[in-house]
Amino acid sequence: MSRRASISVYHADELPTGDEEARRISNAIDEELRQEKELRKKKAAREVKVMLLGQAESGKSTLQKQFQLYYASHSLDQERPLWRPIVYSNILKALRMLMVELDRRYGSGTEGPGSTPASNSILEGSPEPSDPLSDPVSVYPPELLAMLPPLQSLVDQEDALASELSGGVKVTGRSGVFVRAGWQALITPNRAWPIADIRDTANRPTAVTNLVAGSLLHAQGVIAQFWAHPLVRALVTASKVRLEESAAFFLNNIHRIAQADYTPSTEDVLHVRLQTLGVTEHSIDIDIGGVRFNWLLYDVGGARGQASTSFHTRPSWVPYFEDATAIIFLAPMSAFDQYLEEDPRTNRIDDSLQLFTAICQNKLLAKAALVLMLNKADLLKKKLEAGIRVRKYISSYGDRPNTYEEVSEYFRAHFIQTHRRKDVSHRVLYTHFTALLDIKATQSIIISVGEAIMRQHLASVGLS
Ligand SMILES: Nc1nc2c(ncn2[C@@H]2O[C@H](COP(=O)(O)OP(=O)(O)OP(=O)(O)O)[C@@H](O)[C@H]2O)c(=O)[nH]1
Ligand SMILES: [Mg+2]
Structure with a gap:
């Protein structure tokens, strides 16, 4: 007759009385684990x-x-309200891009817009016959030149605004691009990427935003004239400047946006460009x-x-x-x-x-x-x-x-x-x-x- 090696176990209800406490604890742990698993499953099912x-x-x-x-x-x-400075920033970026392109064409090309125009700078490349920009003008048209100083002082605030929005973080090499403020505070050791959320910007400083708002209120007439100027229109129509798609929408609405009590509409929020x-x-x-x-x-x-x-x-x-x-x-x-x-x-x-x-x-x-x-x-x-x-x-x-x-x-x-x-x-x-x-x-x-x-x-x- 072969002998079988075996172990003897107690069933839970047969445990010696001295182990009753251990059994109670063991059951409680089992139950806790079961509930936790159930909860996790439920949570996952709702997520x-x-x-x-x-x-x-x-x-x-x-x-x-x-x-x-x-x-x-x-x-x-x-x-x-938190989208307001980002709308401003979209406007400033568009103005800057247009001014840089105008300066490339009519300015000295080495100094900033608003500098004394070079006496003999001619349009680059051979002009196409149908190109509205083909007129070989060598200097800024005077009415456009007169608009530059107030626009320049507005555009000069772009970096400060970007810095305020991104909590002082500079994105190197990408001027005018910034992240949603507050993301850097949310990088935790458990997360390998920055998590951004505009709601976290609620307590950030707004001094520069308010300054830009004041400047926009003041300069709205000039911005509207600049945007309507035939040369600027021609630059845009001929896609000589790669403006962001939101730019035209915001510049067309400049008088509304420049109001002191401006709050972005749903349409504005959808149009905003923020990388x-x-x-x-x-x-x-x-x-x-x-x-x-x-x-x-x-x-x-x-x-x-x-x-x-x-x-x-x-x-x-x-x-x-x-x-x-x-x-x-x-x-x-x-x-x-x-x-x-x-x-x-x-x-x-x-x-x-x-x-x-x-x-x-x-x-x-x-x-x-x-x-x-x-x-x-x-x-x-x-x-x-x-x-x-x-x-x-x-x-x-x-x-x-x-x-x-x-x-x-x-x-x-x-x-x-x-x-x-x-x-x-x-x-x-x-x-x-x-x-x-x-x-x-x-x-x-x-x-x-x-x-x-x-x-x-x-x-x-x-x-x-
Ligand atoms: N005309 C038009 N504009 C759109 C449409 N969808 C998005 N846009 C605009 O396109 C721009 C870019 O859109 P985003 O949603 O910021 O693009 P994204 O994919 O999040 O870009 P990244 O954050 O750089 O990866 C914004 O200014 C939007 O308003 C569309 O269907 N039509
Ligand atoms: Mg995006």
């Missing part, structure tokens, strides 16, 4: 992580604001069917070398988002005639496709639902109506008609094809044409995207 990805200026932060407007408009209302550095987290509570879900939107800075574009080079942050519910990828269709600021040889549509490919191929993000927003439809329409031809920039476009319908479908087909060929998880791709400054149209897209994301989320946490 929806959405990443906003795409190249610089594709509209990620604008989409975040639209989400906020739809689901938490009260918080956007609270933040409204995102690193990743910013926005938390929004959303009620769906009586249940409260916490949406965490991760707005990822899109300039090259930043998080959004570092899939090939620095993917260290990606594992933090392994459990992301969804990725919303934004591609600005209107950028077909533009090149990257960071790399002037790369066409922006091409860059978007490369980035989209990298996202489709990234195994760590394979479980997230994928939404594609082909954005800036309004600007694309405008460019095509102005006669800008796609084939001039994208040779493969060939002889297709230069209409919005054809061009937008062409771009969409390319993204769909990329997704079909490269997507690691063969997931569904939801696509939308968007114009994110159009509140009404965007809100209905947000509802539909939100529903798709929620369906995916509920399925993945086993609640569908």
